[in-house]
Structures are given as structure tokens and as C-alpha cells.
Amino acid sequence: MDQFLSIFFFLLASYSVIANDSIQTLGTWMSSNRKTPWYYLASFAALGLILTVSYSWFANNGDISYGRLEKIPYIEVHWYHGIAPVVLILMTRMGIPVSTSFLILATFASSVVLESMLLKSIIGYGVSAVTAYLFWIAISKVLDEKKSIRDNSQTGFIGSLYKTLKRKGIVKKLNYKEFQKSYWSSLQWVSTGFLWWSWLTHDVANISVFLPRQISGLQLILILVFFTSVIFFIFREGGGKIQGIVLTKTNTKYVRSATIIDFVYAAILFFFKEVNSIPMSTTWVFIGLLTGREMAITTLSKHRKIKNLFPIIRNDFGKLVLGMTVSVLVALAVNYIASKY
Structure with a gap:
């Protein structure tokens, strides 16, 4: 029975975690590639997932979590451990960007590990917000995100690159507008692949916590098949309600903005991955990044007022706090129920 529950809750967590968190990594890419057939995008994401998870399995002796669960030992799964993924599915359907790391892992982690996760996530929010703010202030001096990639003025790095390649006969058939579009589109796919890998190295732990820390080759194949099915379903749905948060941010549907964000x-995720193996909330990092970027854009804009930015920040941060509150309540409820058994 325990083995059945472990598998069932793993499948439930797989859908809930990927549906809630993957939009953080793939949302801007999806929004700026709306004209590309969804199954092409889904195939790219599925391939990246398969390669990333498989590498961890080979490199970590059957562990697909990239060592994120070193301080959270495997325990027998009981029915009350399923409360977290069920709550996560409900919150995802309501468009609330809850931290899956806290909601799922809090029911398994000790108070010491949970405190470390919380501290790392708060620092992640602050670091990403400050980094994004400073980065977008700096990049605004060399790149206008609002400027169309169809602009024909051959200036800056891309203009110089085009002239060089044109002179060498490498881009004979492309005019400058076509070259810009091809350049940024290619760069975005690269950035998305990098981001997708970075996110998976963090958040697969939120799913695999329901499984033994070492799994067999057959189990790996079955897991990858299910993961792929979830990816295709999410893309067919257009990302779901969490995608709405991405679309409210300035220019995220444009390829250059999406590429830079990714x-x-x-x-930032790669940096925190290298800091230590303690899990953290990638949701907090993502929202912090978008907040810092919006603040920078508002600071630079002559037509936008700071006071108009606060409702957006308040709304996003309010959802984070709500998600955190629910996570803590669920963890307390699960721990209370567990103490009675």
C-alpha cells in the first residue's frame, strides 16, 4: 500500500509541480513564440527534460534530484503526504504562484532544513530583484527592448556582426531585418534551454521526494514518459493561469525581452545551485527578477509613475505570501496528522 501511495503521489506531484513552476522558465519563451506550433515547443522542452533528468540519474548513482535531497532522507509515504500536491493543483488552477519547494518539501523536511530553505529563498528573492534592477538599468544604455527587431538601422553589436558576416558572404540571402529576427530567435532558444536545465536541477527534487533516492533504469524510463506527457499537456493548454503573471509584465511577449529575462x-539559479545543495524556492527568485526588472523600466521611463508599479508588486508579492502561508499550514497539518499515527 505504501509503495502504491508513493507512486500515486509522485505522479500527482509531477503534474502539480511542473504545471505550477515550469511557466517560470518556459512562460516568456512560450509567449514570444505564440506563432510556433505548440507541439514543436513541447518537443524541445521534453527533450531538455529527458537529457537533464537522465544525466542526474547517471551521474548521481540513480538519483534524479541532483543531490538536492541529501538532507531530506526518504521516508515511507502515507496518505497525508498527498495533501500537499492536491493543494498545489488547486492553487495552480487559481493562478497562485505558490512555492512548490515549501509546499511539497516542508512535509518531509526537518525544521532545520526548512529554515535553511526559507532563508535561501528570501535571499534569492532579494538578490534576483537587485540584480535585475541593476542589470536592466545598465543594459538600457546599449539596448532598447521596445525597439522592433525589424528596425533597419544597422547599429550596435548586431549591426556590426551583420556587416562582418555580410562582407564575408555568410549571410548573402538575409537582409538585416531577417538577420535580426533569426539572431534573437536563435539566442532565445539557447537561453531557454539554459534556463530549463537550471530550473530542473533545482525543482525535480520537489517531485522525486516521494521516491527512493536511487531508482532503477526501468523506473527512470517510466518517469520520463510521464514527465513528457505532462509537458505536452501543459503546452497544449497554453501554460495555464500562471502564464498570466508573465504576460502582465512589460514586453515579455517580445523575443528580446524574453531572451534577456531567461x-x-x-x-541566478545556476549561482544558487552552486552555493549549496539546500533546496530553495525558484518561484521567489522568478518573482523577484520580474519585480526588479519592472522597477528598472519604471525608473527609466518618462511616462510611467512609480505609484502605478506598486499595485503590480503588491499583487505578486501578496500571492507569494499567500502561497507561503498555505505551505506552512499544510506542513503543520501533515506533521500533526503524522504525530497521531
């Missing part, structure tokens, strides 16, 4: 987010 690169910065991936770099």
Missing part, C-alpha cells in the same frame, strides 16, 4: 534568471 538568461538572467538562469544565471
